[in-house]
Amino acid sequence: MTEAVRSAVDSGLPRQVGMLARRSVLRTMRQPAMVVPSLVFPLLLLSINSSGLESTTQLPGFPTDNYLDFALAIAFVQGALFSANSAGTNVANDIESGFLNRLSLTPLRRMALMMGQLAGILALGVIQAVTFLLVGVAFGAGIEAGLPGAIVIVLMSLTISAAFGCIGAFVALRSGTGEAVQGIFPLLFAALFLSSMALPRDLIEINWFQTVATYNPVSYMLEGIRSLVITGWDGEALALGFACAVGLALIALVAASSALRTRMVRT
Amino acid sequence: MSRGGFWSVAGAVAWRNAHNFFSNPAMIVPAMLFPLFFFTAFAGGLSRVDSVPGFDYDAGYTTFVYGFVLLQAATFGGIFTGFSVARDFESGFSRRLMLAAPRRGGIVAGYWLAALMRAIFTIALITAVALVAGLAIDGNAVDLVGLYTLAVIVNAAAMLFGTGIAMRLRTMQAGPAMQTPAFLFLFLAPVWVPYDLLTGWVQGAASVNPVTLVLESGRGFLAGDPTEVLPAFAVALVLAAVTVLWARGGLRSAERVA
Numbered sequence: 001m002t003e004a005v006r007s008a009v010d011s012g013l014p015r016q017v018g019m020l021a022r023r024s025v026l027r028t029m030r031q032p033a034m035v036v037p038s039l040v041f042p043l044l045l046l047s048i049n050s051s052g053l054e055s056t057t058q059l060p061g062f063p064t065d066n067y068l069d070f071a072l073a074i075a076f077v078q079g080a081l082f083s084a085n086s087a088g089t090n091v092a093n094d095i096e097s098g099f100l101n102r103l104s105l106t107p108l109r110r111m112a113l114m115m116g117q118l119a120g121i122l123a124l125g126v127i128q129a130v131t132f133l134l135v136g137v138a139f140g141a142g143i144e145a146g147l148p149g150a151i152v153i154v155l156m157s158l159t160i161s162a163a164f165g166c167i168g169a170f171v172a173l174r175s176g177t178g179e180a181v182q183g184i185f186p187l188l189f190a191a192l193f194l195s196s197m198a199l200p201r202d203l204i205e206i207n208w209f210q211t212v213a214t215y216n217p218v219s220y221m222l223e224g225i226r227s228l229v230i231t232g233w234d235g236e237a238l239a240l241g242f243a244c245a246v247g248l249a250l251i252a253l254v255a256a257s258s259a260l261r262t263r264m265v266r267t
Numbered sequence: 268m269s270r271g272g273f274w275s276v277a278g279a280v281a282w283r284n285a286h287n288f289f290s291n292p293a294m295i296v297p298a299m300l301f302p303l304f305f306f307t308a309f310a311g312g313l314s315r316v317d318s319v320p321g322f323d324y325d326a327g328y329t330t331f332v333y334g335f336v337l338l339q340a341a342t343f344g345g346i347f348t349g350f351s352v353a354r355d356f357e358s359g360f361s362r363r364l365m366l367a368a369p370r371r372g373g374i375v376a377g378y379w380l381a382a383l384m385r386a387i388f389t390i391a392l393i394t395a396v397a398l399v400a401g402l403a404i405d406g407n408a409v410d411l412v413g414l415y416t417l418a419v420i421v422n423a424a425a426m427l428f429g430t431g432i433a434m435r436l437r438t439m440q441a442g443p444a445m446q447t448p449a450f451l452f453l454f455l456a457p458v459w460v461p462y463d464l465l466t467g468w469v470q471g472a473a474s475v476n477p478v479t480l481v482l483e484s485g486r487g488f489l490a491g492d493p494t495e496v497l498p499a500f501a502v503a504l505v506l507a508a509v510t511v512l513w514a515r516g517g518l519r520s521a522e523r524v525a
Binding site: 050052053054055183186189190196198203206209213 | 293297300301304305307308309310311312313314315316318319320321322454455457458459460464465466467468469470
């Protein structure tokens with residue numbers, strides 16, 4: 001154990017979190033293969049969607065006449081899905097390389113480990129959210145709720161990133177392999193596809209799809225961000241959006257912590 | 268060397284790949300799920316798009332989306348076979364295979380047969396789901412032969428493209444180099460709405476994208492109103508011819524290091 005790590009474990013939780021957070025952030029930022037696709041693919045899909053589906057704004061009841069305003073929210077959630085992949089892959093690497101085994105021999109607190117791992121995801125989340133906002137505004141999206149609304153969008157985006165990041169960490173801790181993390185990516189994508197991603201829920205005419213989208217928390221995350229872009233300040237949409245994001249984050253965090261405890265015991 | 272050597276190699280490679288595909292959940296599940304996700308998400312979530320003024324596809328939105336998902340399944344059936352080629356190089360299997368094969372062209376033919384089986388399986392599954400979901404096929408038997416022949420040619424071109432990359436780079440890390448161009452060509456075509464309803468740069472890209480012709484022709488076959496048939500087949504055959512040369516170059520490159 002290096003002197004710095006010994007000093008960290010000897011001190012309190014904040015210092016332990018700080019050490020691991022620094023490692024997590026540096027590790028994420030040093031992997032362009034992790035950062036670049038998480039920015040490029042959502043922007044590419046945003047660009048294709050907003051040109052390809054612009055004509056749907058002519059449907060009666062569509063909430064805006066600019067599909068880019070409607071589609072911008074998708075980029076934030078899609079970026080958060082990459083966070084799940086990124087967090088899970090990092091945790092799986094720590095397991096496969098034996099780093100977690102070595103940490104388990106130290107008096108490091110489990111909470112510090114979880115929070116430290118999440119720091120890298122949140123750093124990536126800030127880069128994603130700011131990039132998506134700037135690109136969206138540059139290409140003509142209007143943020144109806146103004147600058148304070150943009151800040152709330154970043155906060156909600158970070159909460160969603162943390163939620164999906166915890167899901168990725170949970171899967172990695174349960175399975176111990178990077179392949180399993182890659183395997184859940186399509187399922188998380190399905191959650192995005194089976195939501196109000198492409199059209200508002202009340203304009204979806206297939207009943208079963210509308211029902212699935214209504215029970216899908218991703219719909220409310222999208223609608224929370226979308227409300228700030230299109231409507232302005234809509235308390236109900238924001239409350240539902242934050243409730244779903246925070247709720248999912250808490251459930252995933254508890255599950256990941258439990259999986260971490262089990263893995264530490266096994267170790 | 269006899270032609271029997273060629274086909275025995277092709278048969279063995281095809282059987283091994285098909286066996287790997289059908290017996291490994293990590294391979295078969297994503298191959299089934301991705302096209303199904305696309306189909307359900309867009310045929311279900313965007314079904315109202317057929318009410319947009321100017322949407323002029325009479326067979327309905329489910330059929331419109333099926334045309335795209337069919338092309339996607341054919342393309343990715345080929346591309347994912349390229350992944351198998353790369354995996355075989357990483358594991359060292361391909362090197363041993365090249366030493367043992369009397370006719371190495373049979374290796375590529377075997378991967379093509381595997382890609383074809385893979386695509387047929389995925390397309391059959393999607394077609395069954397689409398029929399349950401309300402797919403309306405207004406085309407006659409000749410139209411359907413045209414539709415599925417186009418899909419087979421596209422599948423072969425995608426497989427040859429992926430194999431050419433895999434045989435040159437010989438690593439799984441070549442995956443994005445196979446997937447990204449296929450993804451871009453597919454999604455820069457009129458995926459969700461007819462060409463006339465596209466706007467902005469995507470319409471410009473679709474106008475020069477050869478996949479647009481193939482997709483519109485496929486949708487024409489489904490609607491019983493064949494359109495752009497000769498240009499679509501010409502484009503598909505040119506793509507296949509170019510990718511044959513590309514794959515042959517890849518095979519030569521792999522032979523040099525075998």
